[in-house]
Amino acid sequence: MTWDFDRNRPIYLQIGEEICRRIVRGDLPPGARTPSVRELAAELRVNPNTVQRAYQELERNGVLFARRGQGSFVREDPALVGRLRQQIAAAAARRYWTEVAALGMSPEEARRLIAGVIHDDKSSLR
Amino acid sequence: MSEWALEVEQLAKKFPGVQALRGVDLTIPRGVTVGLLGPNGSGKSTLMRILAGVQRPSAGEVRVLGRRPGRETKERVAYVPEVEHLYPWMDVDEALRFTAAVFLDFNPDRAEEMLALAGLDREARIGDLSKGYRARLKLVLAMARDAELVLLDEPLSGIDLISREKVLDGFLRGHRPGETTVVITTHLVREVEPLLDRVAFLKEGRVVLDGEAEALRAKRGCSIEDLYREVFA
Incomplete structure (x- = not known):
C-alpha cells in the first residue's frame, strides 16, 4: 500500500507524524528500532534524504535517539507515549474545530455535534 | 573534488531554426535528486544531452562533476535517454554484460537485486519486451552502476x-543518497515529486524557478505539482 500524504505540506513533517502515530498505536513501542531510512523510503516511496531529515527532527525533539551504526530507536521514556498521544489528538481536535467553525458553527453546536458522534460510535460498538 | 555536481552558466543551444536553450543558469550540489520539470519543448532533453556529453552547447559554461562534459565525465555519468537506445537483438543478460564491459563502475550484486525487483527475465530478448519492461531494464542498467551522476530523461513517460x-521502486532501491546525484526530467510531476530533493522549472529554454522541494512546499503552502501549474499555465 502506498501511504498517501498531503502534498501541500513538507513531507518530512508528515513522516515524523506517521512515526509518532506508530509509537502511540504500539506498532513502535519504546526501545524499538525504527525502520531503516532505506526501508521506510521504499515503503513510503519518498526520497531517503527526506526520511533522514524526519528522523533527525524526531531525534531533536527527544522522540528517537540514534545509536551509532545501528540506526534509530524510540526513546525509553515512560511519558513519551502519553505526550505524543496528547499532541496528535490535540491536532486532530484543532482540525475539527477549524473546519466546523469555517462552516459557521458555534462552539456550543460543535460540542453537541462531537458529543453526538462519540455517542453514536459507542452505541454502534455494542 | 568539486562540491557541485552540476554548474551551468548562461548555457545556450541553437539548432537550425530553433533556440532550444536561452541562457540556463543552474547549480546542483552533490548527492541530491533533482527534478528538471517543464512541458514538452522547454529544453529538458537538450540540457540532459549536453550534461551527458553527447551534444555540445552553442554558448555558455557547463561543468559536470567539476569538469567539461567529455570522455572522462562519461565514465562517471549514467545517462538514460528517452529514446530506445538498447539493441533489440540482445537479450537482457547480454545487455547487462555489455554494460558491465563498457563501464568499470558496474555493480553486479546491485544489478542482480534490481533485476529481480523489476521482474525481468535474463533470457528475454529486448525486442520482445513490452515498452514497460524496456523502461524497467533501462533503469536497471543505469542504477546498477556506481555512477556519480545519473541522468534519467523521462523515465516514466508512456x-x-x-x-x-x-x-x-527500482530507483529507490538502487539510489545511494548522499553519494549519487540524480537528475530526472518528467512532466509526471505528481508521481515523481516525493522523490525529489530539489526542483528546477525549465520554461522556454531558461530556468525560471529552482529550489529545495520541501522549502518550496513550506513557503508556498502548495505541492510542487500546484507550483508547476502556476508556472506553466
Whole structure:
C-alpha cells in the first residue's frame, strides 16, 4: 500500500507524524528500532534524504535517539507515549474545530455535534 | 573534488531554426535528486544531452562533476535517454554484460537485486519486451552502476502504472543518497515529486524557478505539482 500524504505540506513533517502515530498505536513501542531510512523510503516511496531529515527532527525533539551504526530507536521514556498521544489528538481536535467553525458553527453546536458522534460510535460498538 | 555536481552558466543551444536553450543558469550540489520539470519543448532533453556529453552547447559554461562534459565525465555519468537506445537483438543478460564491459563502475550484486525487483527475465530478448519492461531494464542498467551522476530523461513517460511503480521502486532501491546525484526530467510531476530533493522549472529554454522541494512546499503552502501549474499555465 502506498501511504498517501498531503502534498501541500513538507513531507518530512508528515513522516515524523506517521512515526509518532506508530509509537502511540504500539506498532513502535519504546526501545524499538525504527525502520531503516532505506526501508521506510521504499515503503513510503519518498526520497531517503527526506526520511533522514524526519528522523533527525524526531531525534531533536527527544522522540528517537540514534545509536551509532545501528540506526534509530524510540526513546525509553515512560511519558513519551502519553505526550505524543496528547499532541496528535490535540491536532486532530484543532482540525475539527477549524473546519466546523469555517462552516459557521458555534462552539456550543460543535460540542453537541462531537458529543453526538462519540455517542453514536459507542452505541454502534455494542 | 568539486562540491557541485552540476554548474551551468548562461548555457545556450541553437539548432537550425530553433533556440532550444536561452541562457540556463543552474547549480546542483552533490548527492541530491533533482527534478528538471517543464512541458514538452522547454529544453529538458537538450540540457540532459549536453550534461551527458553527447551534444555540445552553442554558448555558455557547463561543468559536470567539476569538469567539461567529455570522455572522462562519461565514465562517471549514467545517462538514460528517452529514446530506445538498447539493441533489440540482445537479450537482457547480454545487455547487462555489455554494460558491465563498457563501464568499470558496474555493480553486479546491485544489478542482480534490481533485476529481480523489476521482474525481468535474463533470457528475454529486448525486442520482445513490452515498452514497460524496456523502461524497467533501462533503469536497471543505469542504477546498477556506481555512477556519480545519473541522468534519467523521462523515465516514466508512456508506460503503464505498474511499470511506473516498478521504475520508482527500482530507483529507490538502487539510489545511494548522499553519494549519487540524480537528475530526472518528467512532466509526471505528481508521481515523481516525493522523490525529489530539489526542483528546477525549465520554461522556454531558461530556468525560471529552482529550489529545495520541501522549502518550496513550506513557503508556498502548495505541492510542487500546484507550483508547476502556476508556472506553466
